[in-house]
Amino acid sequence: MGLLYGLIAVGLALIFGLMDVVNFAHGEFLMIAMYATFFLFVFFAIDPLLSAPLVAAALFVFGAVVYLLIVRFAVRAKANAGMVQIFSTFGLAIVMRGLAQYFFTPDYRSVTHSWLGGKTVSVAGIYLPVPQLVGALVAIAAFGALYLFINRTDFGRALEATREDAGAVALVGIDKNKVFALGWGLGAALVGLAGAIMAIFFYIYPDVGASFALIAYVTVALGGFGSVFGAFAGGIIVGLVEATTAMLLPPSLKAVGIYAVYLLVVFVRPRGLFGSM
Amino acid sequence: MDTAFAERRRRDLIVAVVLAAIAATVPLFVKDVYVQNIMVLTLMWGALSQSWNILSGYCGQISLGHALYFGIGAYTTALLFTKFGVLPWFGMLGGGVISALIAMALGYPCFRLRGHYFVIATIVIAEIGLLLFHNWDWAGAAMGIEIPARGDSWLKFQFPRSKLPYFYFALALACVAWFVTWWLEDSKWGYWWRAVKDNPEAAESLGVDVFNSKMGAAAVSAFLVAIGGSFYAQFVYFIDPESVMGFQFSLLMALPAVLGGIGTLWGPMLGAVILIPLTELTRSYVGGSGRGVDLIVYGGLIIAISLARPQGLIGLFTFKGRAGLSAPKRKEAVR
Numbered sequence: 206m207g208l209l210y211g212l213i214a215v216g217l218a219l220i221f222g223l224m225d226v227v228n229f230a231h232g233e234f235l236m237i238a239m240y241a242t243f244f245l246f247v248f249f250a251i252d253p254l255l256s257a258p259l260v261a262a263a264l265f266v267f268g269a270v271v272y273l274l275i276v277r278f279a280v281r282a283k284a285n286a287g288m289v290q291i292f293s294t295f296g297l298a299i300v301m302r303g304l305a306q307y308f309f310t311p312d313y314r315s316v317t318h319s320w321l322g323g324k325t326v327s328v329a330g331i332y333l334p335v336p337q338l339v340g341a342l343v344a345i346a347a348f349g350a351l352y353l354f355i356n357r358t359d360f361g362r363a364l365e366a367t368r369e370d371a372g373a374v375a376l377v378g379i380d381k382n383k384v385f386a387l388g389w390g391l392g393a394a395l396v397g398l399a400g401a402i403m404a405i406f407f408y409i410y411p412d413v414g415a416s417f418a419l420i421a422y423v424t425v426a427l428g429g430f431g432s433v434f435g436a437f438a439g440g441i442i443v444g445l446v447e448a449t450t451a452m453l454l455p456p457s458l459k460a461v462g463i464y465a466v467y468l469l470v471v472f473v474r475p476r477g478l479f480g481s482m
Numbered sequence: 483m484d485t486a487f488a489e490r491r492r493r494d495l496i497v498a499v500v501l502a503a504i505a506a507t508v509p510l511f512v513k514d515v516y517v518q519n520i521m522v523l524t525l526m527w528g529a530l531s532q533s534w535n536i537l538s539g540y541c542g543q544i545s546l547g548h549a550l551y552f553g554i555g556a557y558t559t560a561l562l563f564t565k566f567g568v569l570p571w572f573g574m575l576g577g578g579v580i581s582a583l584i585a586m587a588l589g590y591p592c593f594r595l596r597g598h599y600f601v602i603a604t605i606v607i608a609e610i611g612l613l614l615f616h617n618w619d620w621a622g623a624a625m626g627i628e629i630p631a632r633g634d635s636w637l638k639f640q641f642p643r644s645k646l647p648y649f650y651f652a653l654a655l656a657c658v659a660w661f662v663t664w665w666l667e668d669s670k671w672g673y674w675w676r677a678v679k680d681n682p683e684a685a686e687s688l689g690v691d692v693f694n695s696k697m698g699a700a701a702v703s704a705f706l707v708a709i710g711g712s713f714y715a716q717f718v719y720f721i722d723p724e725s726v727m728g729f730q731f732s733l734l735m736a737l738p739a740v741l742g743g744i745g746t747l748w749g750p751m752l753g754a755v756i757l758i759p760l761t762e763l764t765r766s767y768v769g770g771s772g773r774g775v776d777l778i779v780y781g782g783l784i785i786a787i788s789l790a791r792p793q794g795l796i797g798l799f800t801f802k803g804r805a806g807l808s809a810p811k812r813k814e815a816v817r
Contacts, residue, residue, distance in 0.1 A: 227598060278789045287544065287597075288740045289792040295733060296784030303777025419609060419729075426602045461613050464606040471599050472591045 208344035209337075209399055211440020213417060214424035215348060216395035218436035219388060221425060226276060226290050230298035232418025234393050237301065238264055238400025239409045240309060246316050246404075253316060257343070257401035261394040268393025269386040271297065276389065277382060298414070305411035313408045340402040347398055348437050351391075355433070364388055420460070423467045429477025438479060442466070491668060494747060498664070502657050509649055518645040520762045522717065525652035526710060528754030531738035532659035533706035538736065539745035540663075540672065541699040542679025543593070546732045547604030550611045551581040551704040553727030555711025557615065560627045560721055574712040578705040585704035586697050593696045608732060615723040626722025629715065648717055655713060656751065659706050663747055671698050679745070707735070741787055743794025752796055 217231050228234075238260050245256040279293040355361040366373075367384045407413065424443050428435025443463050450462025470478060505525075509518060530552070538544045558580055559573030592603050616624050666672045674695040677685035686692050715721050738757050743749030760783065764776045787795075 221598075275785060275789070288736075288744060289788050291546075292737070292740055292788040293785050296781045296786075296788065299777050299781030299784065301781075303775065303779075303781060307775060307778065419605065422602050423606060426599055430598060455617060458613055458617055461610055464610050467606055468591075468603060471595055471603060475595050475599060477599070 208341040208440060208444065209403060210417075210420060210424050210443045211437040212340075212344040212347055212399040213396055214421045214428070214436040214440050215351065215433055216392040216399075217421050218425045218428070218430070218433050219351075219395070220392040221430055226280060227294070227422065228276075228392070229291055229294040229418070230271075230301060231396065231421055232414025232416070233298045233301040233305075234264060234268070234396045234414070235400045235403070235417055236305060236409075236411065236414035237267070238397040239404040239407070239413060240305065241397075242401040242404035243314055243316055243409050253401050253405050254339070257398055260401040261397040264397025264400075265390040265394040267390075269390035271393070272386045272389035273382070277385070280385075298418075302411050302414075309411065311411055313410045315408050316404050334406070337406065340399075340405075343398065343402055344440075347395060351395070351433065354391075360384075360387065420463060423463060426477055427467050427470055429479040432477070432479040435477060435479030439477075442478075487668075491664070494664060498657070498660060502653065505653055506650070509646055515645055516766075518649060520759050522645060522648045522652045523762065524754050524758040525649070525656045526713060526717075527734065527738055527758050528751045529652070529656040529659040530707055530710045530735045531742075531750035531754055532656070532663055533703050533710065534735045535739045535744065535746075535750045536663060536666065536706075537696075537699045537703035539739055539749070540666075540679065541675040541696055542745075543696060543699070544601050544736075545604040545703075546601055546729075546736065547606075547608030548703070548707050548735050549727045549729065549731035550608040551585065551707040552711035552714070552731055552735070553608075553611060553615065553723070554581045554584065555708030555713075556715035556721050556726040557621060557627075557711075558708070559712040560629055560715045561621060564627055564629060570712065570716050574709055577708040577712045581704040581708035582701040585700040589697050589700045593693060593700075605729065605732070608727065609729065612723050612727040612729075615727060622722070624722065624724075626720060626725070629719045629721075648713075651713060655710060660747075660751065662702065662706065666702070667747060671695055675699055737784070739794075741795060743796030746794065746796050749794050749796045753794070756795070 213231070213235060216234075217228060220226060220228050220231075241260045241263060242253050242256050245251045245259065246253060251259070275293055275297060276290070279290045355364060363379050363384050364387075367379060367381055420443060424439040425436045426439075427442060428437070428439030443466075446462050446466045447459055451459045454461065508521065512518065512521075530548075534545070534548050555574070555577035558577030559570050562568035562573040562576065563570055588607055592600060592607075595603055615621055621627070666675075674685070674690045674692075677688070677690050678692050678695055682692050711726060714726065718725075738753030739750040740753070741749075741757055742751065742753030761780060764779045
């Protein structure tokens with residue numbers, strides 16, 4: 206579970222690290238990824254495991270379009286850029302939730318009888334649910350791929366360079382908007398991947414994103430803004446803390462543990478665990 | 483002192499008194515209960531946003547956790563009234579004081595945080611509060627508290643039969659929040675806050691007590707928001723954790739200020755006057771289907787407005803005022 210939090214958060218961290226924008230519609234990105242997986246399963250009988258790449262690709266396009274239509278203008282704002290970003294992406298989140306309610310109704314849905322759903326496997330005497338295990342593996346693989354992508358490809362370097370000095374890269378012929386749009390696409394694709402896997406073992410409803418979004422922000426901030434690795438580490442910590450609090454406190458209070466750990470960490474180290482700045 | 487500034491302040495005060503006087507006569511002509519209800523909500527959100535603006539706008543510490551203070555105000559009043567029969571007036575003051583103390587206790591560690599770390603801390607703290615109230619059986623837990631109706635009375639602050647008293651109280655609250663902002667704008671704290679917002683390091687080096695001025699802003703802001711929460715509890719007769727402490731309340735408090743102009747005297751009220759009727763009308767005209775159309779319209783509006791006028795709508799008005807000044811005076815006004 207922690208690794209999935211990490212995967213959701215890495216997408217957010219990428220967008221944040223890239224351009225200092227917190228995407229308040231991140232949870233809703235997750236929500237539409239889950240719906241996309243659900244409908245691919247119901248109408249075309251494509252198992253979530255197979256549709257995950259498709260969903261990720263679709264979310265990539267979606268993320269890039271959101272950047273070009275909305276975020277591009279929000280970043281340009283001179284006055285209170287921070288609040289403009291918060292409210293334009295938050296407005297987007299409300300619209301997406303509204304659209305989901307309109308088209309999909311507020312009913313709870315779930316993917317039943319997928320290949321992995323409900324299966325468990327015993328590893329060294331401990332029974333683990335297969336979907337979560339696969340999710341963890343996918344998360345690790347995606348994180349590895351992202352790491353290589355950022356550090357080993359031209360585009361990855363362009364991304365880093367644009368992040369460091371958007372003005373200078375323009376001089377060497379890199380189109381800032383193109384790079385940022387691709388970065389948003391990439392961030393959205395990661396969340397799409399997470400959504401596809403989570404569709405196997407979570408109920409799907411229009412507000413499902415909201416419950417994960419705050420945890421994703423906490424995860425990113427815990428690891429330290431600007432650090433993709435930190436987001437992943439943050440995800441693991443959040444997963445462990447959640448499991449521990451679930452044992453100690455009533456289930457409805459399990460998020461309190463996560464929040465408390467976030468507060469403790471930033472009070473001691475105001476830049477998050479791996480934040481540079 | 484800057485004469486243009488003093489002149490502007492005097493003009494602001496006169497405009498405010500005139501507007502308040504006009505607002506006070508409106509219910510004499512508008513008898514429709516639905517419209518009156520919208521007016522009460524508009525004034526209440528205006529007051530809340532004005533209070534939020536003190537900490538987040540003037541002092542620059544963006545809080546998205548003010549729902550906590552709103553909820554504490556609502557719960558203190560409701561609990562004291564239903565469990566001990568304490569009059570809401572005392573509950574109101576009590577809630578305000580408790581909120582201010584909590585705001586300062588939380589400010590102690592939080593004000594060392596910067597930027598998004600601070601924003602997320604405020605969200606998370608409010609969320610913890612929400613979860614605690616959700617699980618606090620004595621306070622009604624998730625079921626919430628119903629405030630029993632005991633007939634119209636100013637003493638008990640209950641008026642099941644008429645919206646008018648609520649309207650006048652909300653108007654008074656909005657006036658108080660506005661006046662406190664107006665008054666603080668030209669106080670030592672007001673100058674400190676603007677310095678802290680623009681550049682905390684420079685402010686510190688010039689002898690501004692950054693930490694204490696943030697604490698002051700937090701306390702005033704939380705106190706006023708708690709009074710608003712307490713009013714809300716008496717207005718709707720029923721509260722539960724989600725309906726007074728949910729994250730959306732924090733955002734709704736910030737929205738009018740952002741829309742009208744964050745860190746400005748008139749921004750929050752202007753924002754509330756435009757936004758709240760719009761929200762209520764979309765909700766009742768297109769929201770009836772329960773299929774989210776109102777959300778689509780509302781969210782679309784938020785995106786459009788925040789992208790179209792990032793500095794807030796108030797800029798439209800001040801620009802007009804400045805254009806009338808002569809060139810040297812204009813320079814002064816800009817400064």
